[in-house]
Amino acid sequence: MSLQEHEIKHVKKIIGRKLTKTELEILAAEWSEHCSYKSSKIHLKMLPMTGKNVIVEKGYDSGVLDVGDGYVVTVHIESHNHPSAVEPFGGAGTGVGGVIRDILSAGTRPIAIFDGLRFGNIENDKHARWLFKNAVSGIANYGNCLGIPTIGGEVEFDDCYKNYALVDVAAIGFGKKTNLIKNHASVGDIVVLIGGSTGRDGIGGSQFASDSLETEDRSAIQIPDPFIEKLIIEAIIEARNEHCINAMKDLGGGGLSCAISETAESLGIGIELNVNDVHTRESGLFPHEIMISESQERMLVITNKKKLQKLKKICDKFRIRCSTIGHVTENKMMHVKDGQKTIAQLPAEFVARAPLLDRMKSKPKYLDHLKHEKKKKKILNYSDVILKLLSSPNIASKHWVFRQYDHEVGIRTVIKPGFDASVLRLDNDKFLSAKIDGNPKHCYIDPRNGAIGCFEEACRNIVCTGANPIGMVDHLQFGNPENPEIFWTFMESIEGLTEFAKFLRIPCVGGKVSFYNETPSGPIKPTPLIGVLGIMDEPLLPLPPTTGDYLVIIGETKNELGGSEYFEYIHKFIGGNCPIVNFKDSKINMLSVLSLIKNKLVKSVHDCSKGGFSIALSEISIFGKIGCDVNLDKIPTNDDIDYETLLFSESHSRYLLSVDKKNIEMLKQYLTKKKVQFGILGKFSGDQIKMRHNSKYISKYSVSIAQKKYFNALEDLLNHG
């Protein structure tokens, strides 16, 4: 914990005196990478952040989207990687809590949670299994106790996360536009701290998150308490309804230091507070510890003198602590007192705005050695390979995970997890579709196209439910940014995302950057995670295919096996051509699928991604409990590719449709007219999944075996190691 050289110079220049211990601790917390975004901030501006649905107000921790009829949806994404890597149950739980409070601080009620989880190879690593099981339990415990459904996410395992964990949490809120908190404050307003007591837990957490995980840090452990969080949610919502809240911010990384300085800076005010008034859990806390403690389940509220009693009454009703810790001043200073003694006095803007860095970047050398295509060993039995992939941890059903989560509480969930995207019913008779996606294997081979691919995949999943994407959030997770090669991968990813977001006109309404994700064995693969929200009047409730229905593919399959599960899981080979999104095709395919859904010409739509065509087809058959006879020669492709690539390539912009025979002609006409690449591959029938190439069956396996492999693999692995 210390300031860097250029930061010390900056302090000298602006403040011109020796800092007190408390001031130094405040700056170290607030200027950590985690709180200040000092490496990424100048680049994040490139993302398109405005759009017709986006509502921008000062001081919001979450993105706000107008969904019509006077309602708004809020969304935010964060990670809790470092804490989860050392204490997965508590780390994952408190991660959920933090993002929930970000949603709450805009004045909206949290209605759904998503989790993106990444661990080492659970097939041979006992520690990875322990991390995985406990992170899932931690999320389930927290979300279920709160009564907020966890409606989706993704789970992935890769050797690069050995002894580490990525726990990303996204949350969605919903409320009336008129109830949004319009953050404002006047001189003399009262600053109140609501919720859990402040203790030594979590001290130095944000700096912990900004260091490599080389030694296990003991002080940064936080213990989740979902019941306090539930009470805070209800108290805040009631206080909002009673107009007791002028401005609000949750306490996350950096604790009070961060919340106070950022609130004061964004509202253009000063705040004077006294650490003696903060309700603490233990005696003997030093003032600087109170300022930087990251104890969970706390909210900072600015109210006025008249409403203070009402606010206190509401907190009493919900039995949560509420301390008046300070007041708003005119001088734009962050003034911290310990009784009568001033222990820190710095301009809020100075604290909240760390000196930014423009880091060096250089193309990583490893990329030059990657591009070669491996000479694959001859596969004798493709059915065995497909079944092996279906039972691989990255592809097998994750129902072991999401059945631990209550995904229906709140009775909004229309499409539950396990399919493409989940769908929630909103109060204005519209439906919200949401999905998060990441793919470190693609991003490692090609950070730019990999990141675009994650974005497109999330959009595809939204489109499969019939919704139009209206906003995205990004969570960019990389290793140490001081390494120019790692910073290059970050820049490539963000530039790619910006390009695609501008092309699709989907605004980025929020996000997070997490650097220093490193373990003793090296940095993680670039892991951008993209969440997309979509809105629609009526969702496509997928119907299982029945005998005689057609299977149709939309989109082109290319020679893009790089980073595929087939290469990495079956051949243990890292390299090859990463799938590249063709922007024009992507848009045409999305619009066509949406139009087909709107005109009720399809029974179900499934996106083709991890594992490629063979896995997407198997999943349709598994869920539909019906076989299919498919001619691979009908798959549209412009490249001269073998059937192995047709089966396993993870090319983007592809959708598998099941279509009733009465609609097939109309569908054909429509897609031909729109010049969409498509192929009618075969019909559903029987109990076998059969794939032909040159009139010869190259793969044939029964649906029931595929089903067993797909549904039981993950649980078997966890139960029997």
Added chain:
Amino acid sequence: MPEFNVTAIIENKPGISDPEGETILNDLVLKSKNSSVKKIRSGKILRFTIVGSDIKSVEKKVEKICDELRIFNPLVSKITISANKC
């Protein structure tokens, strides 16, 4: 070799919060006007019956089992082990 009873108490470390203990204190004990109670910490207790040569070795064995199998996480919890002969 003789048999021993080994008791392992697992509780959160002193500086780490304990929502269960705090809830029992605030919502049960203090509400029943037991104002003399100042603090409650929750934990779990495991009783092992184990064969070994002496008290020290069985205590060590139990601690190793709890640590290796992650029955407790040494970053969060402390373990107190005591043994006596059956």
